Amino acid sequence: EAQVTQNPRYLITVTGKKLTVTCSQNMNHEYMSWYRQDPGLGLRQIYYSMNVEVTDKGDVPEGYKVSRKEKRNFPLILESPSPNQTSLYFCASSTTKRDSWDTEAFFGQGTRLTVV
């Protein structure tokens, strides 16, 4: 079954304690990205990656890091989490074929992060 898997689904942590949210896809997609969803702000892109070792900043990259050492994994790293990073996070993957992009774009189930 084609899927994007995020872990953990829920996380409560304290300010300043480094954490990593993992994302893995089994579709051999080149493109992966991270979004955060906040009330009244919709989905905002944090980082994206078009392939292994290639990452780019999205619209709200401050306070986040990513890495793409393998094609299937795209972890999101918060080196020093702050309360304003409390949010619902989604990982997504898709092909980079121009005309197939929409039908092969998948989102994970989400990770609800609370930073106290």
Next chain:
Amino acid sequence: DQQVKQNSPSLSVQEGRISILNCDYTNSMFDYFLWYKKYPAEGPTFLISISSIKDKNEDGRFTVFLNKSAKHLSLHIVPSQPGDSAVYFCAARSVGLRGGSNYKLTFGKGTLLTVNP
């Protein structure tokens, strides 16, 4: 600077009637537009898309219209069903910093659609 705007936070319609969700954009470089549907506690799922070179795309009960001169697109759902109740996000694709197939997606804030039985 919000490049993709969904100005209606919510919309309520009766079952069997038409639902029309609207989206405006400002960036002329967007080449593809997508609609995603999101239920609570789930990730967004792709619904329908349209290329910037077309003005209409239809898939079953869902039709997306694009008016490039007005930088406006809309999603029509006919007939609306209670199971369509969800948040609908409009998204637009542009080429990222590295060019080529490096695509960047920009989302609107979403519209909560409620279809009443």
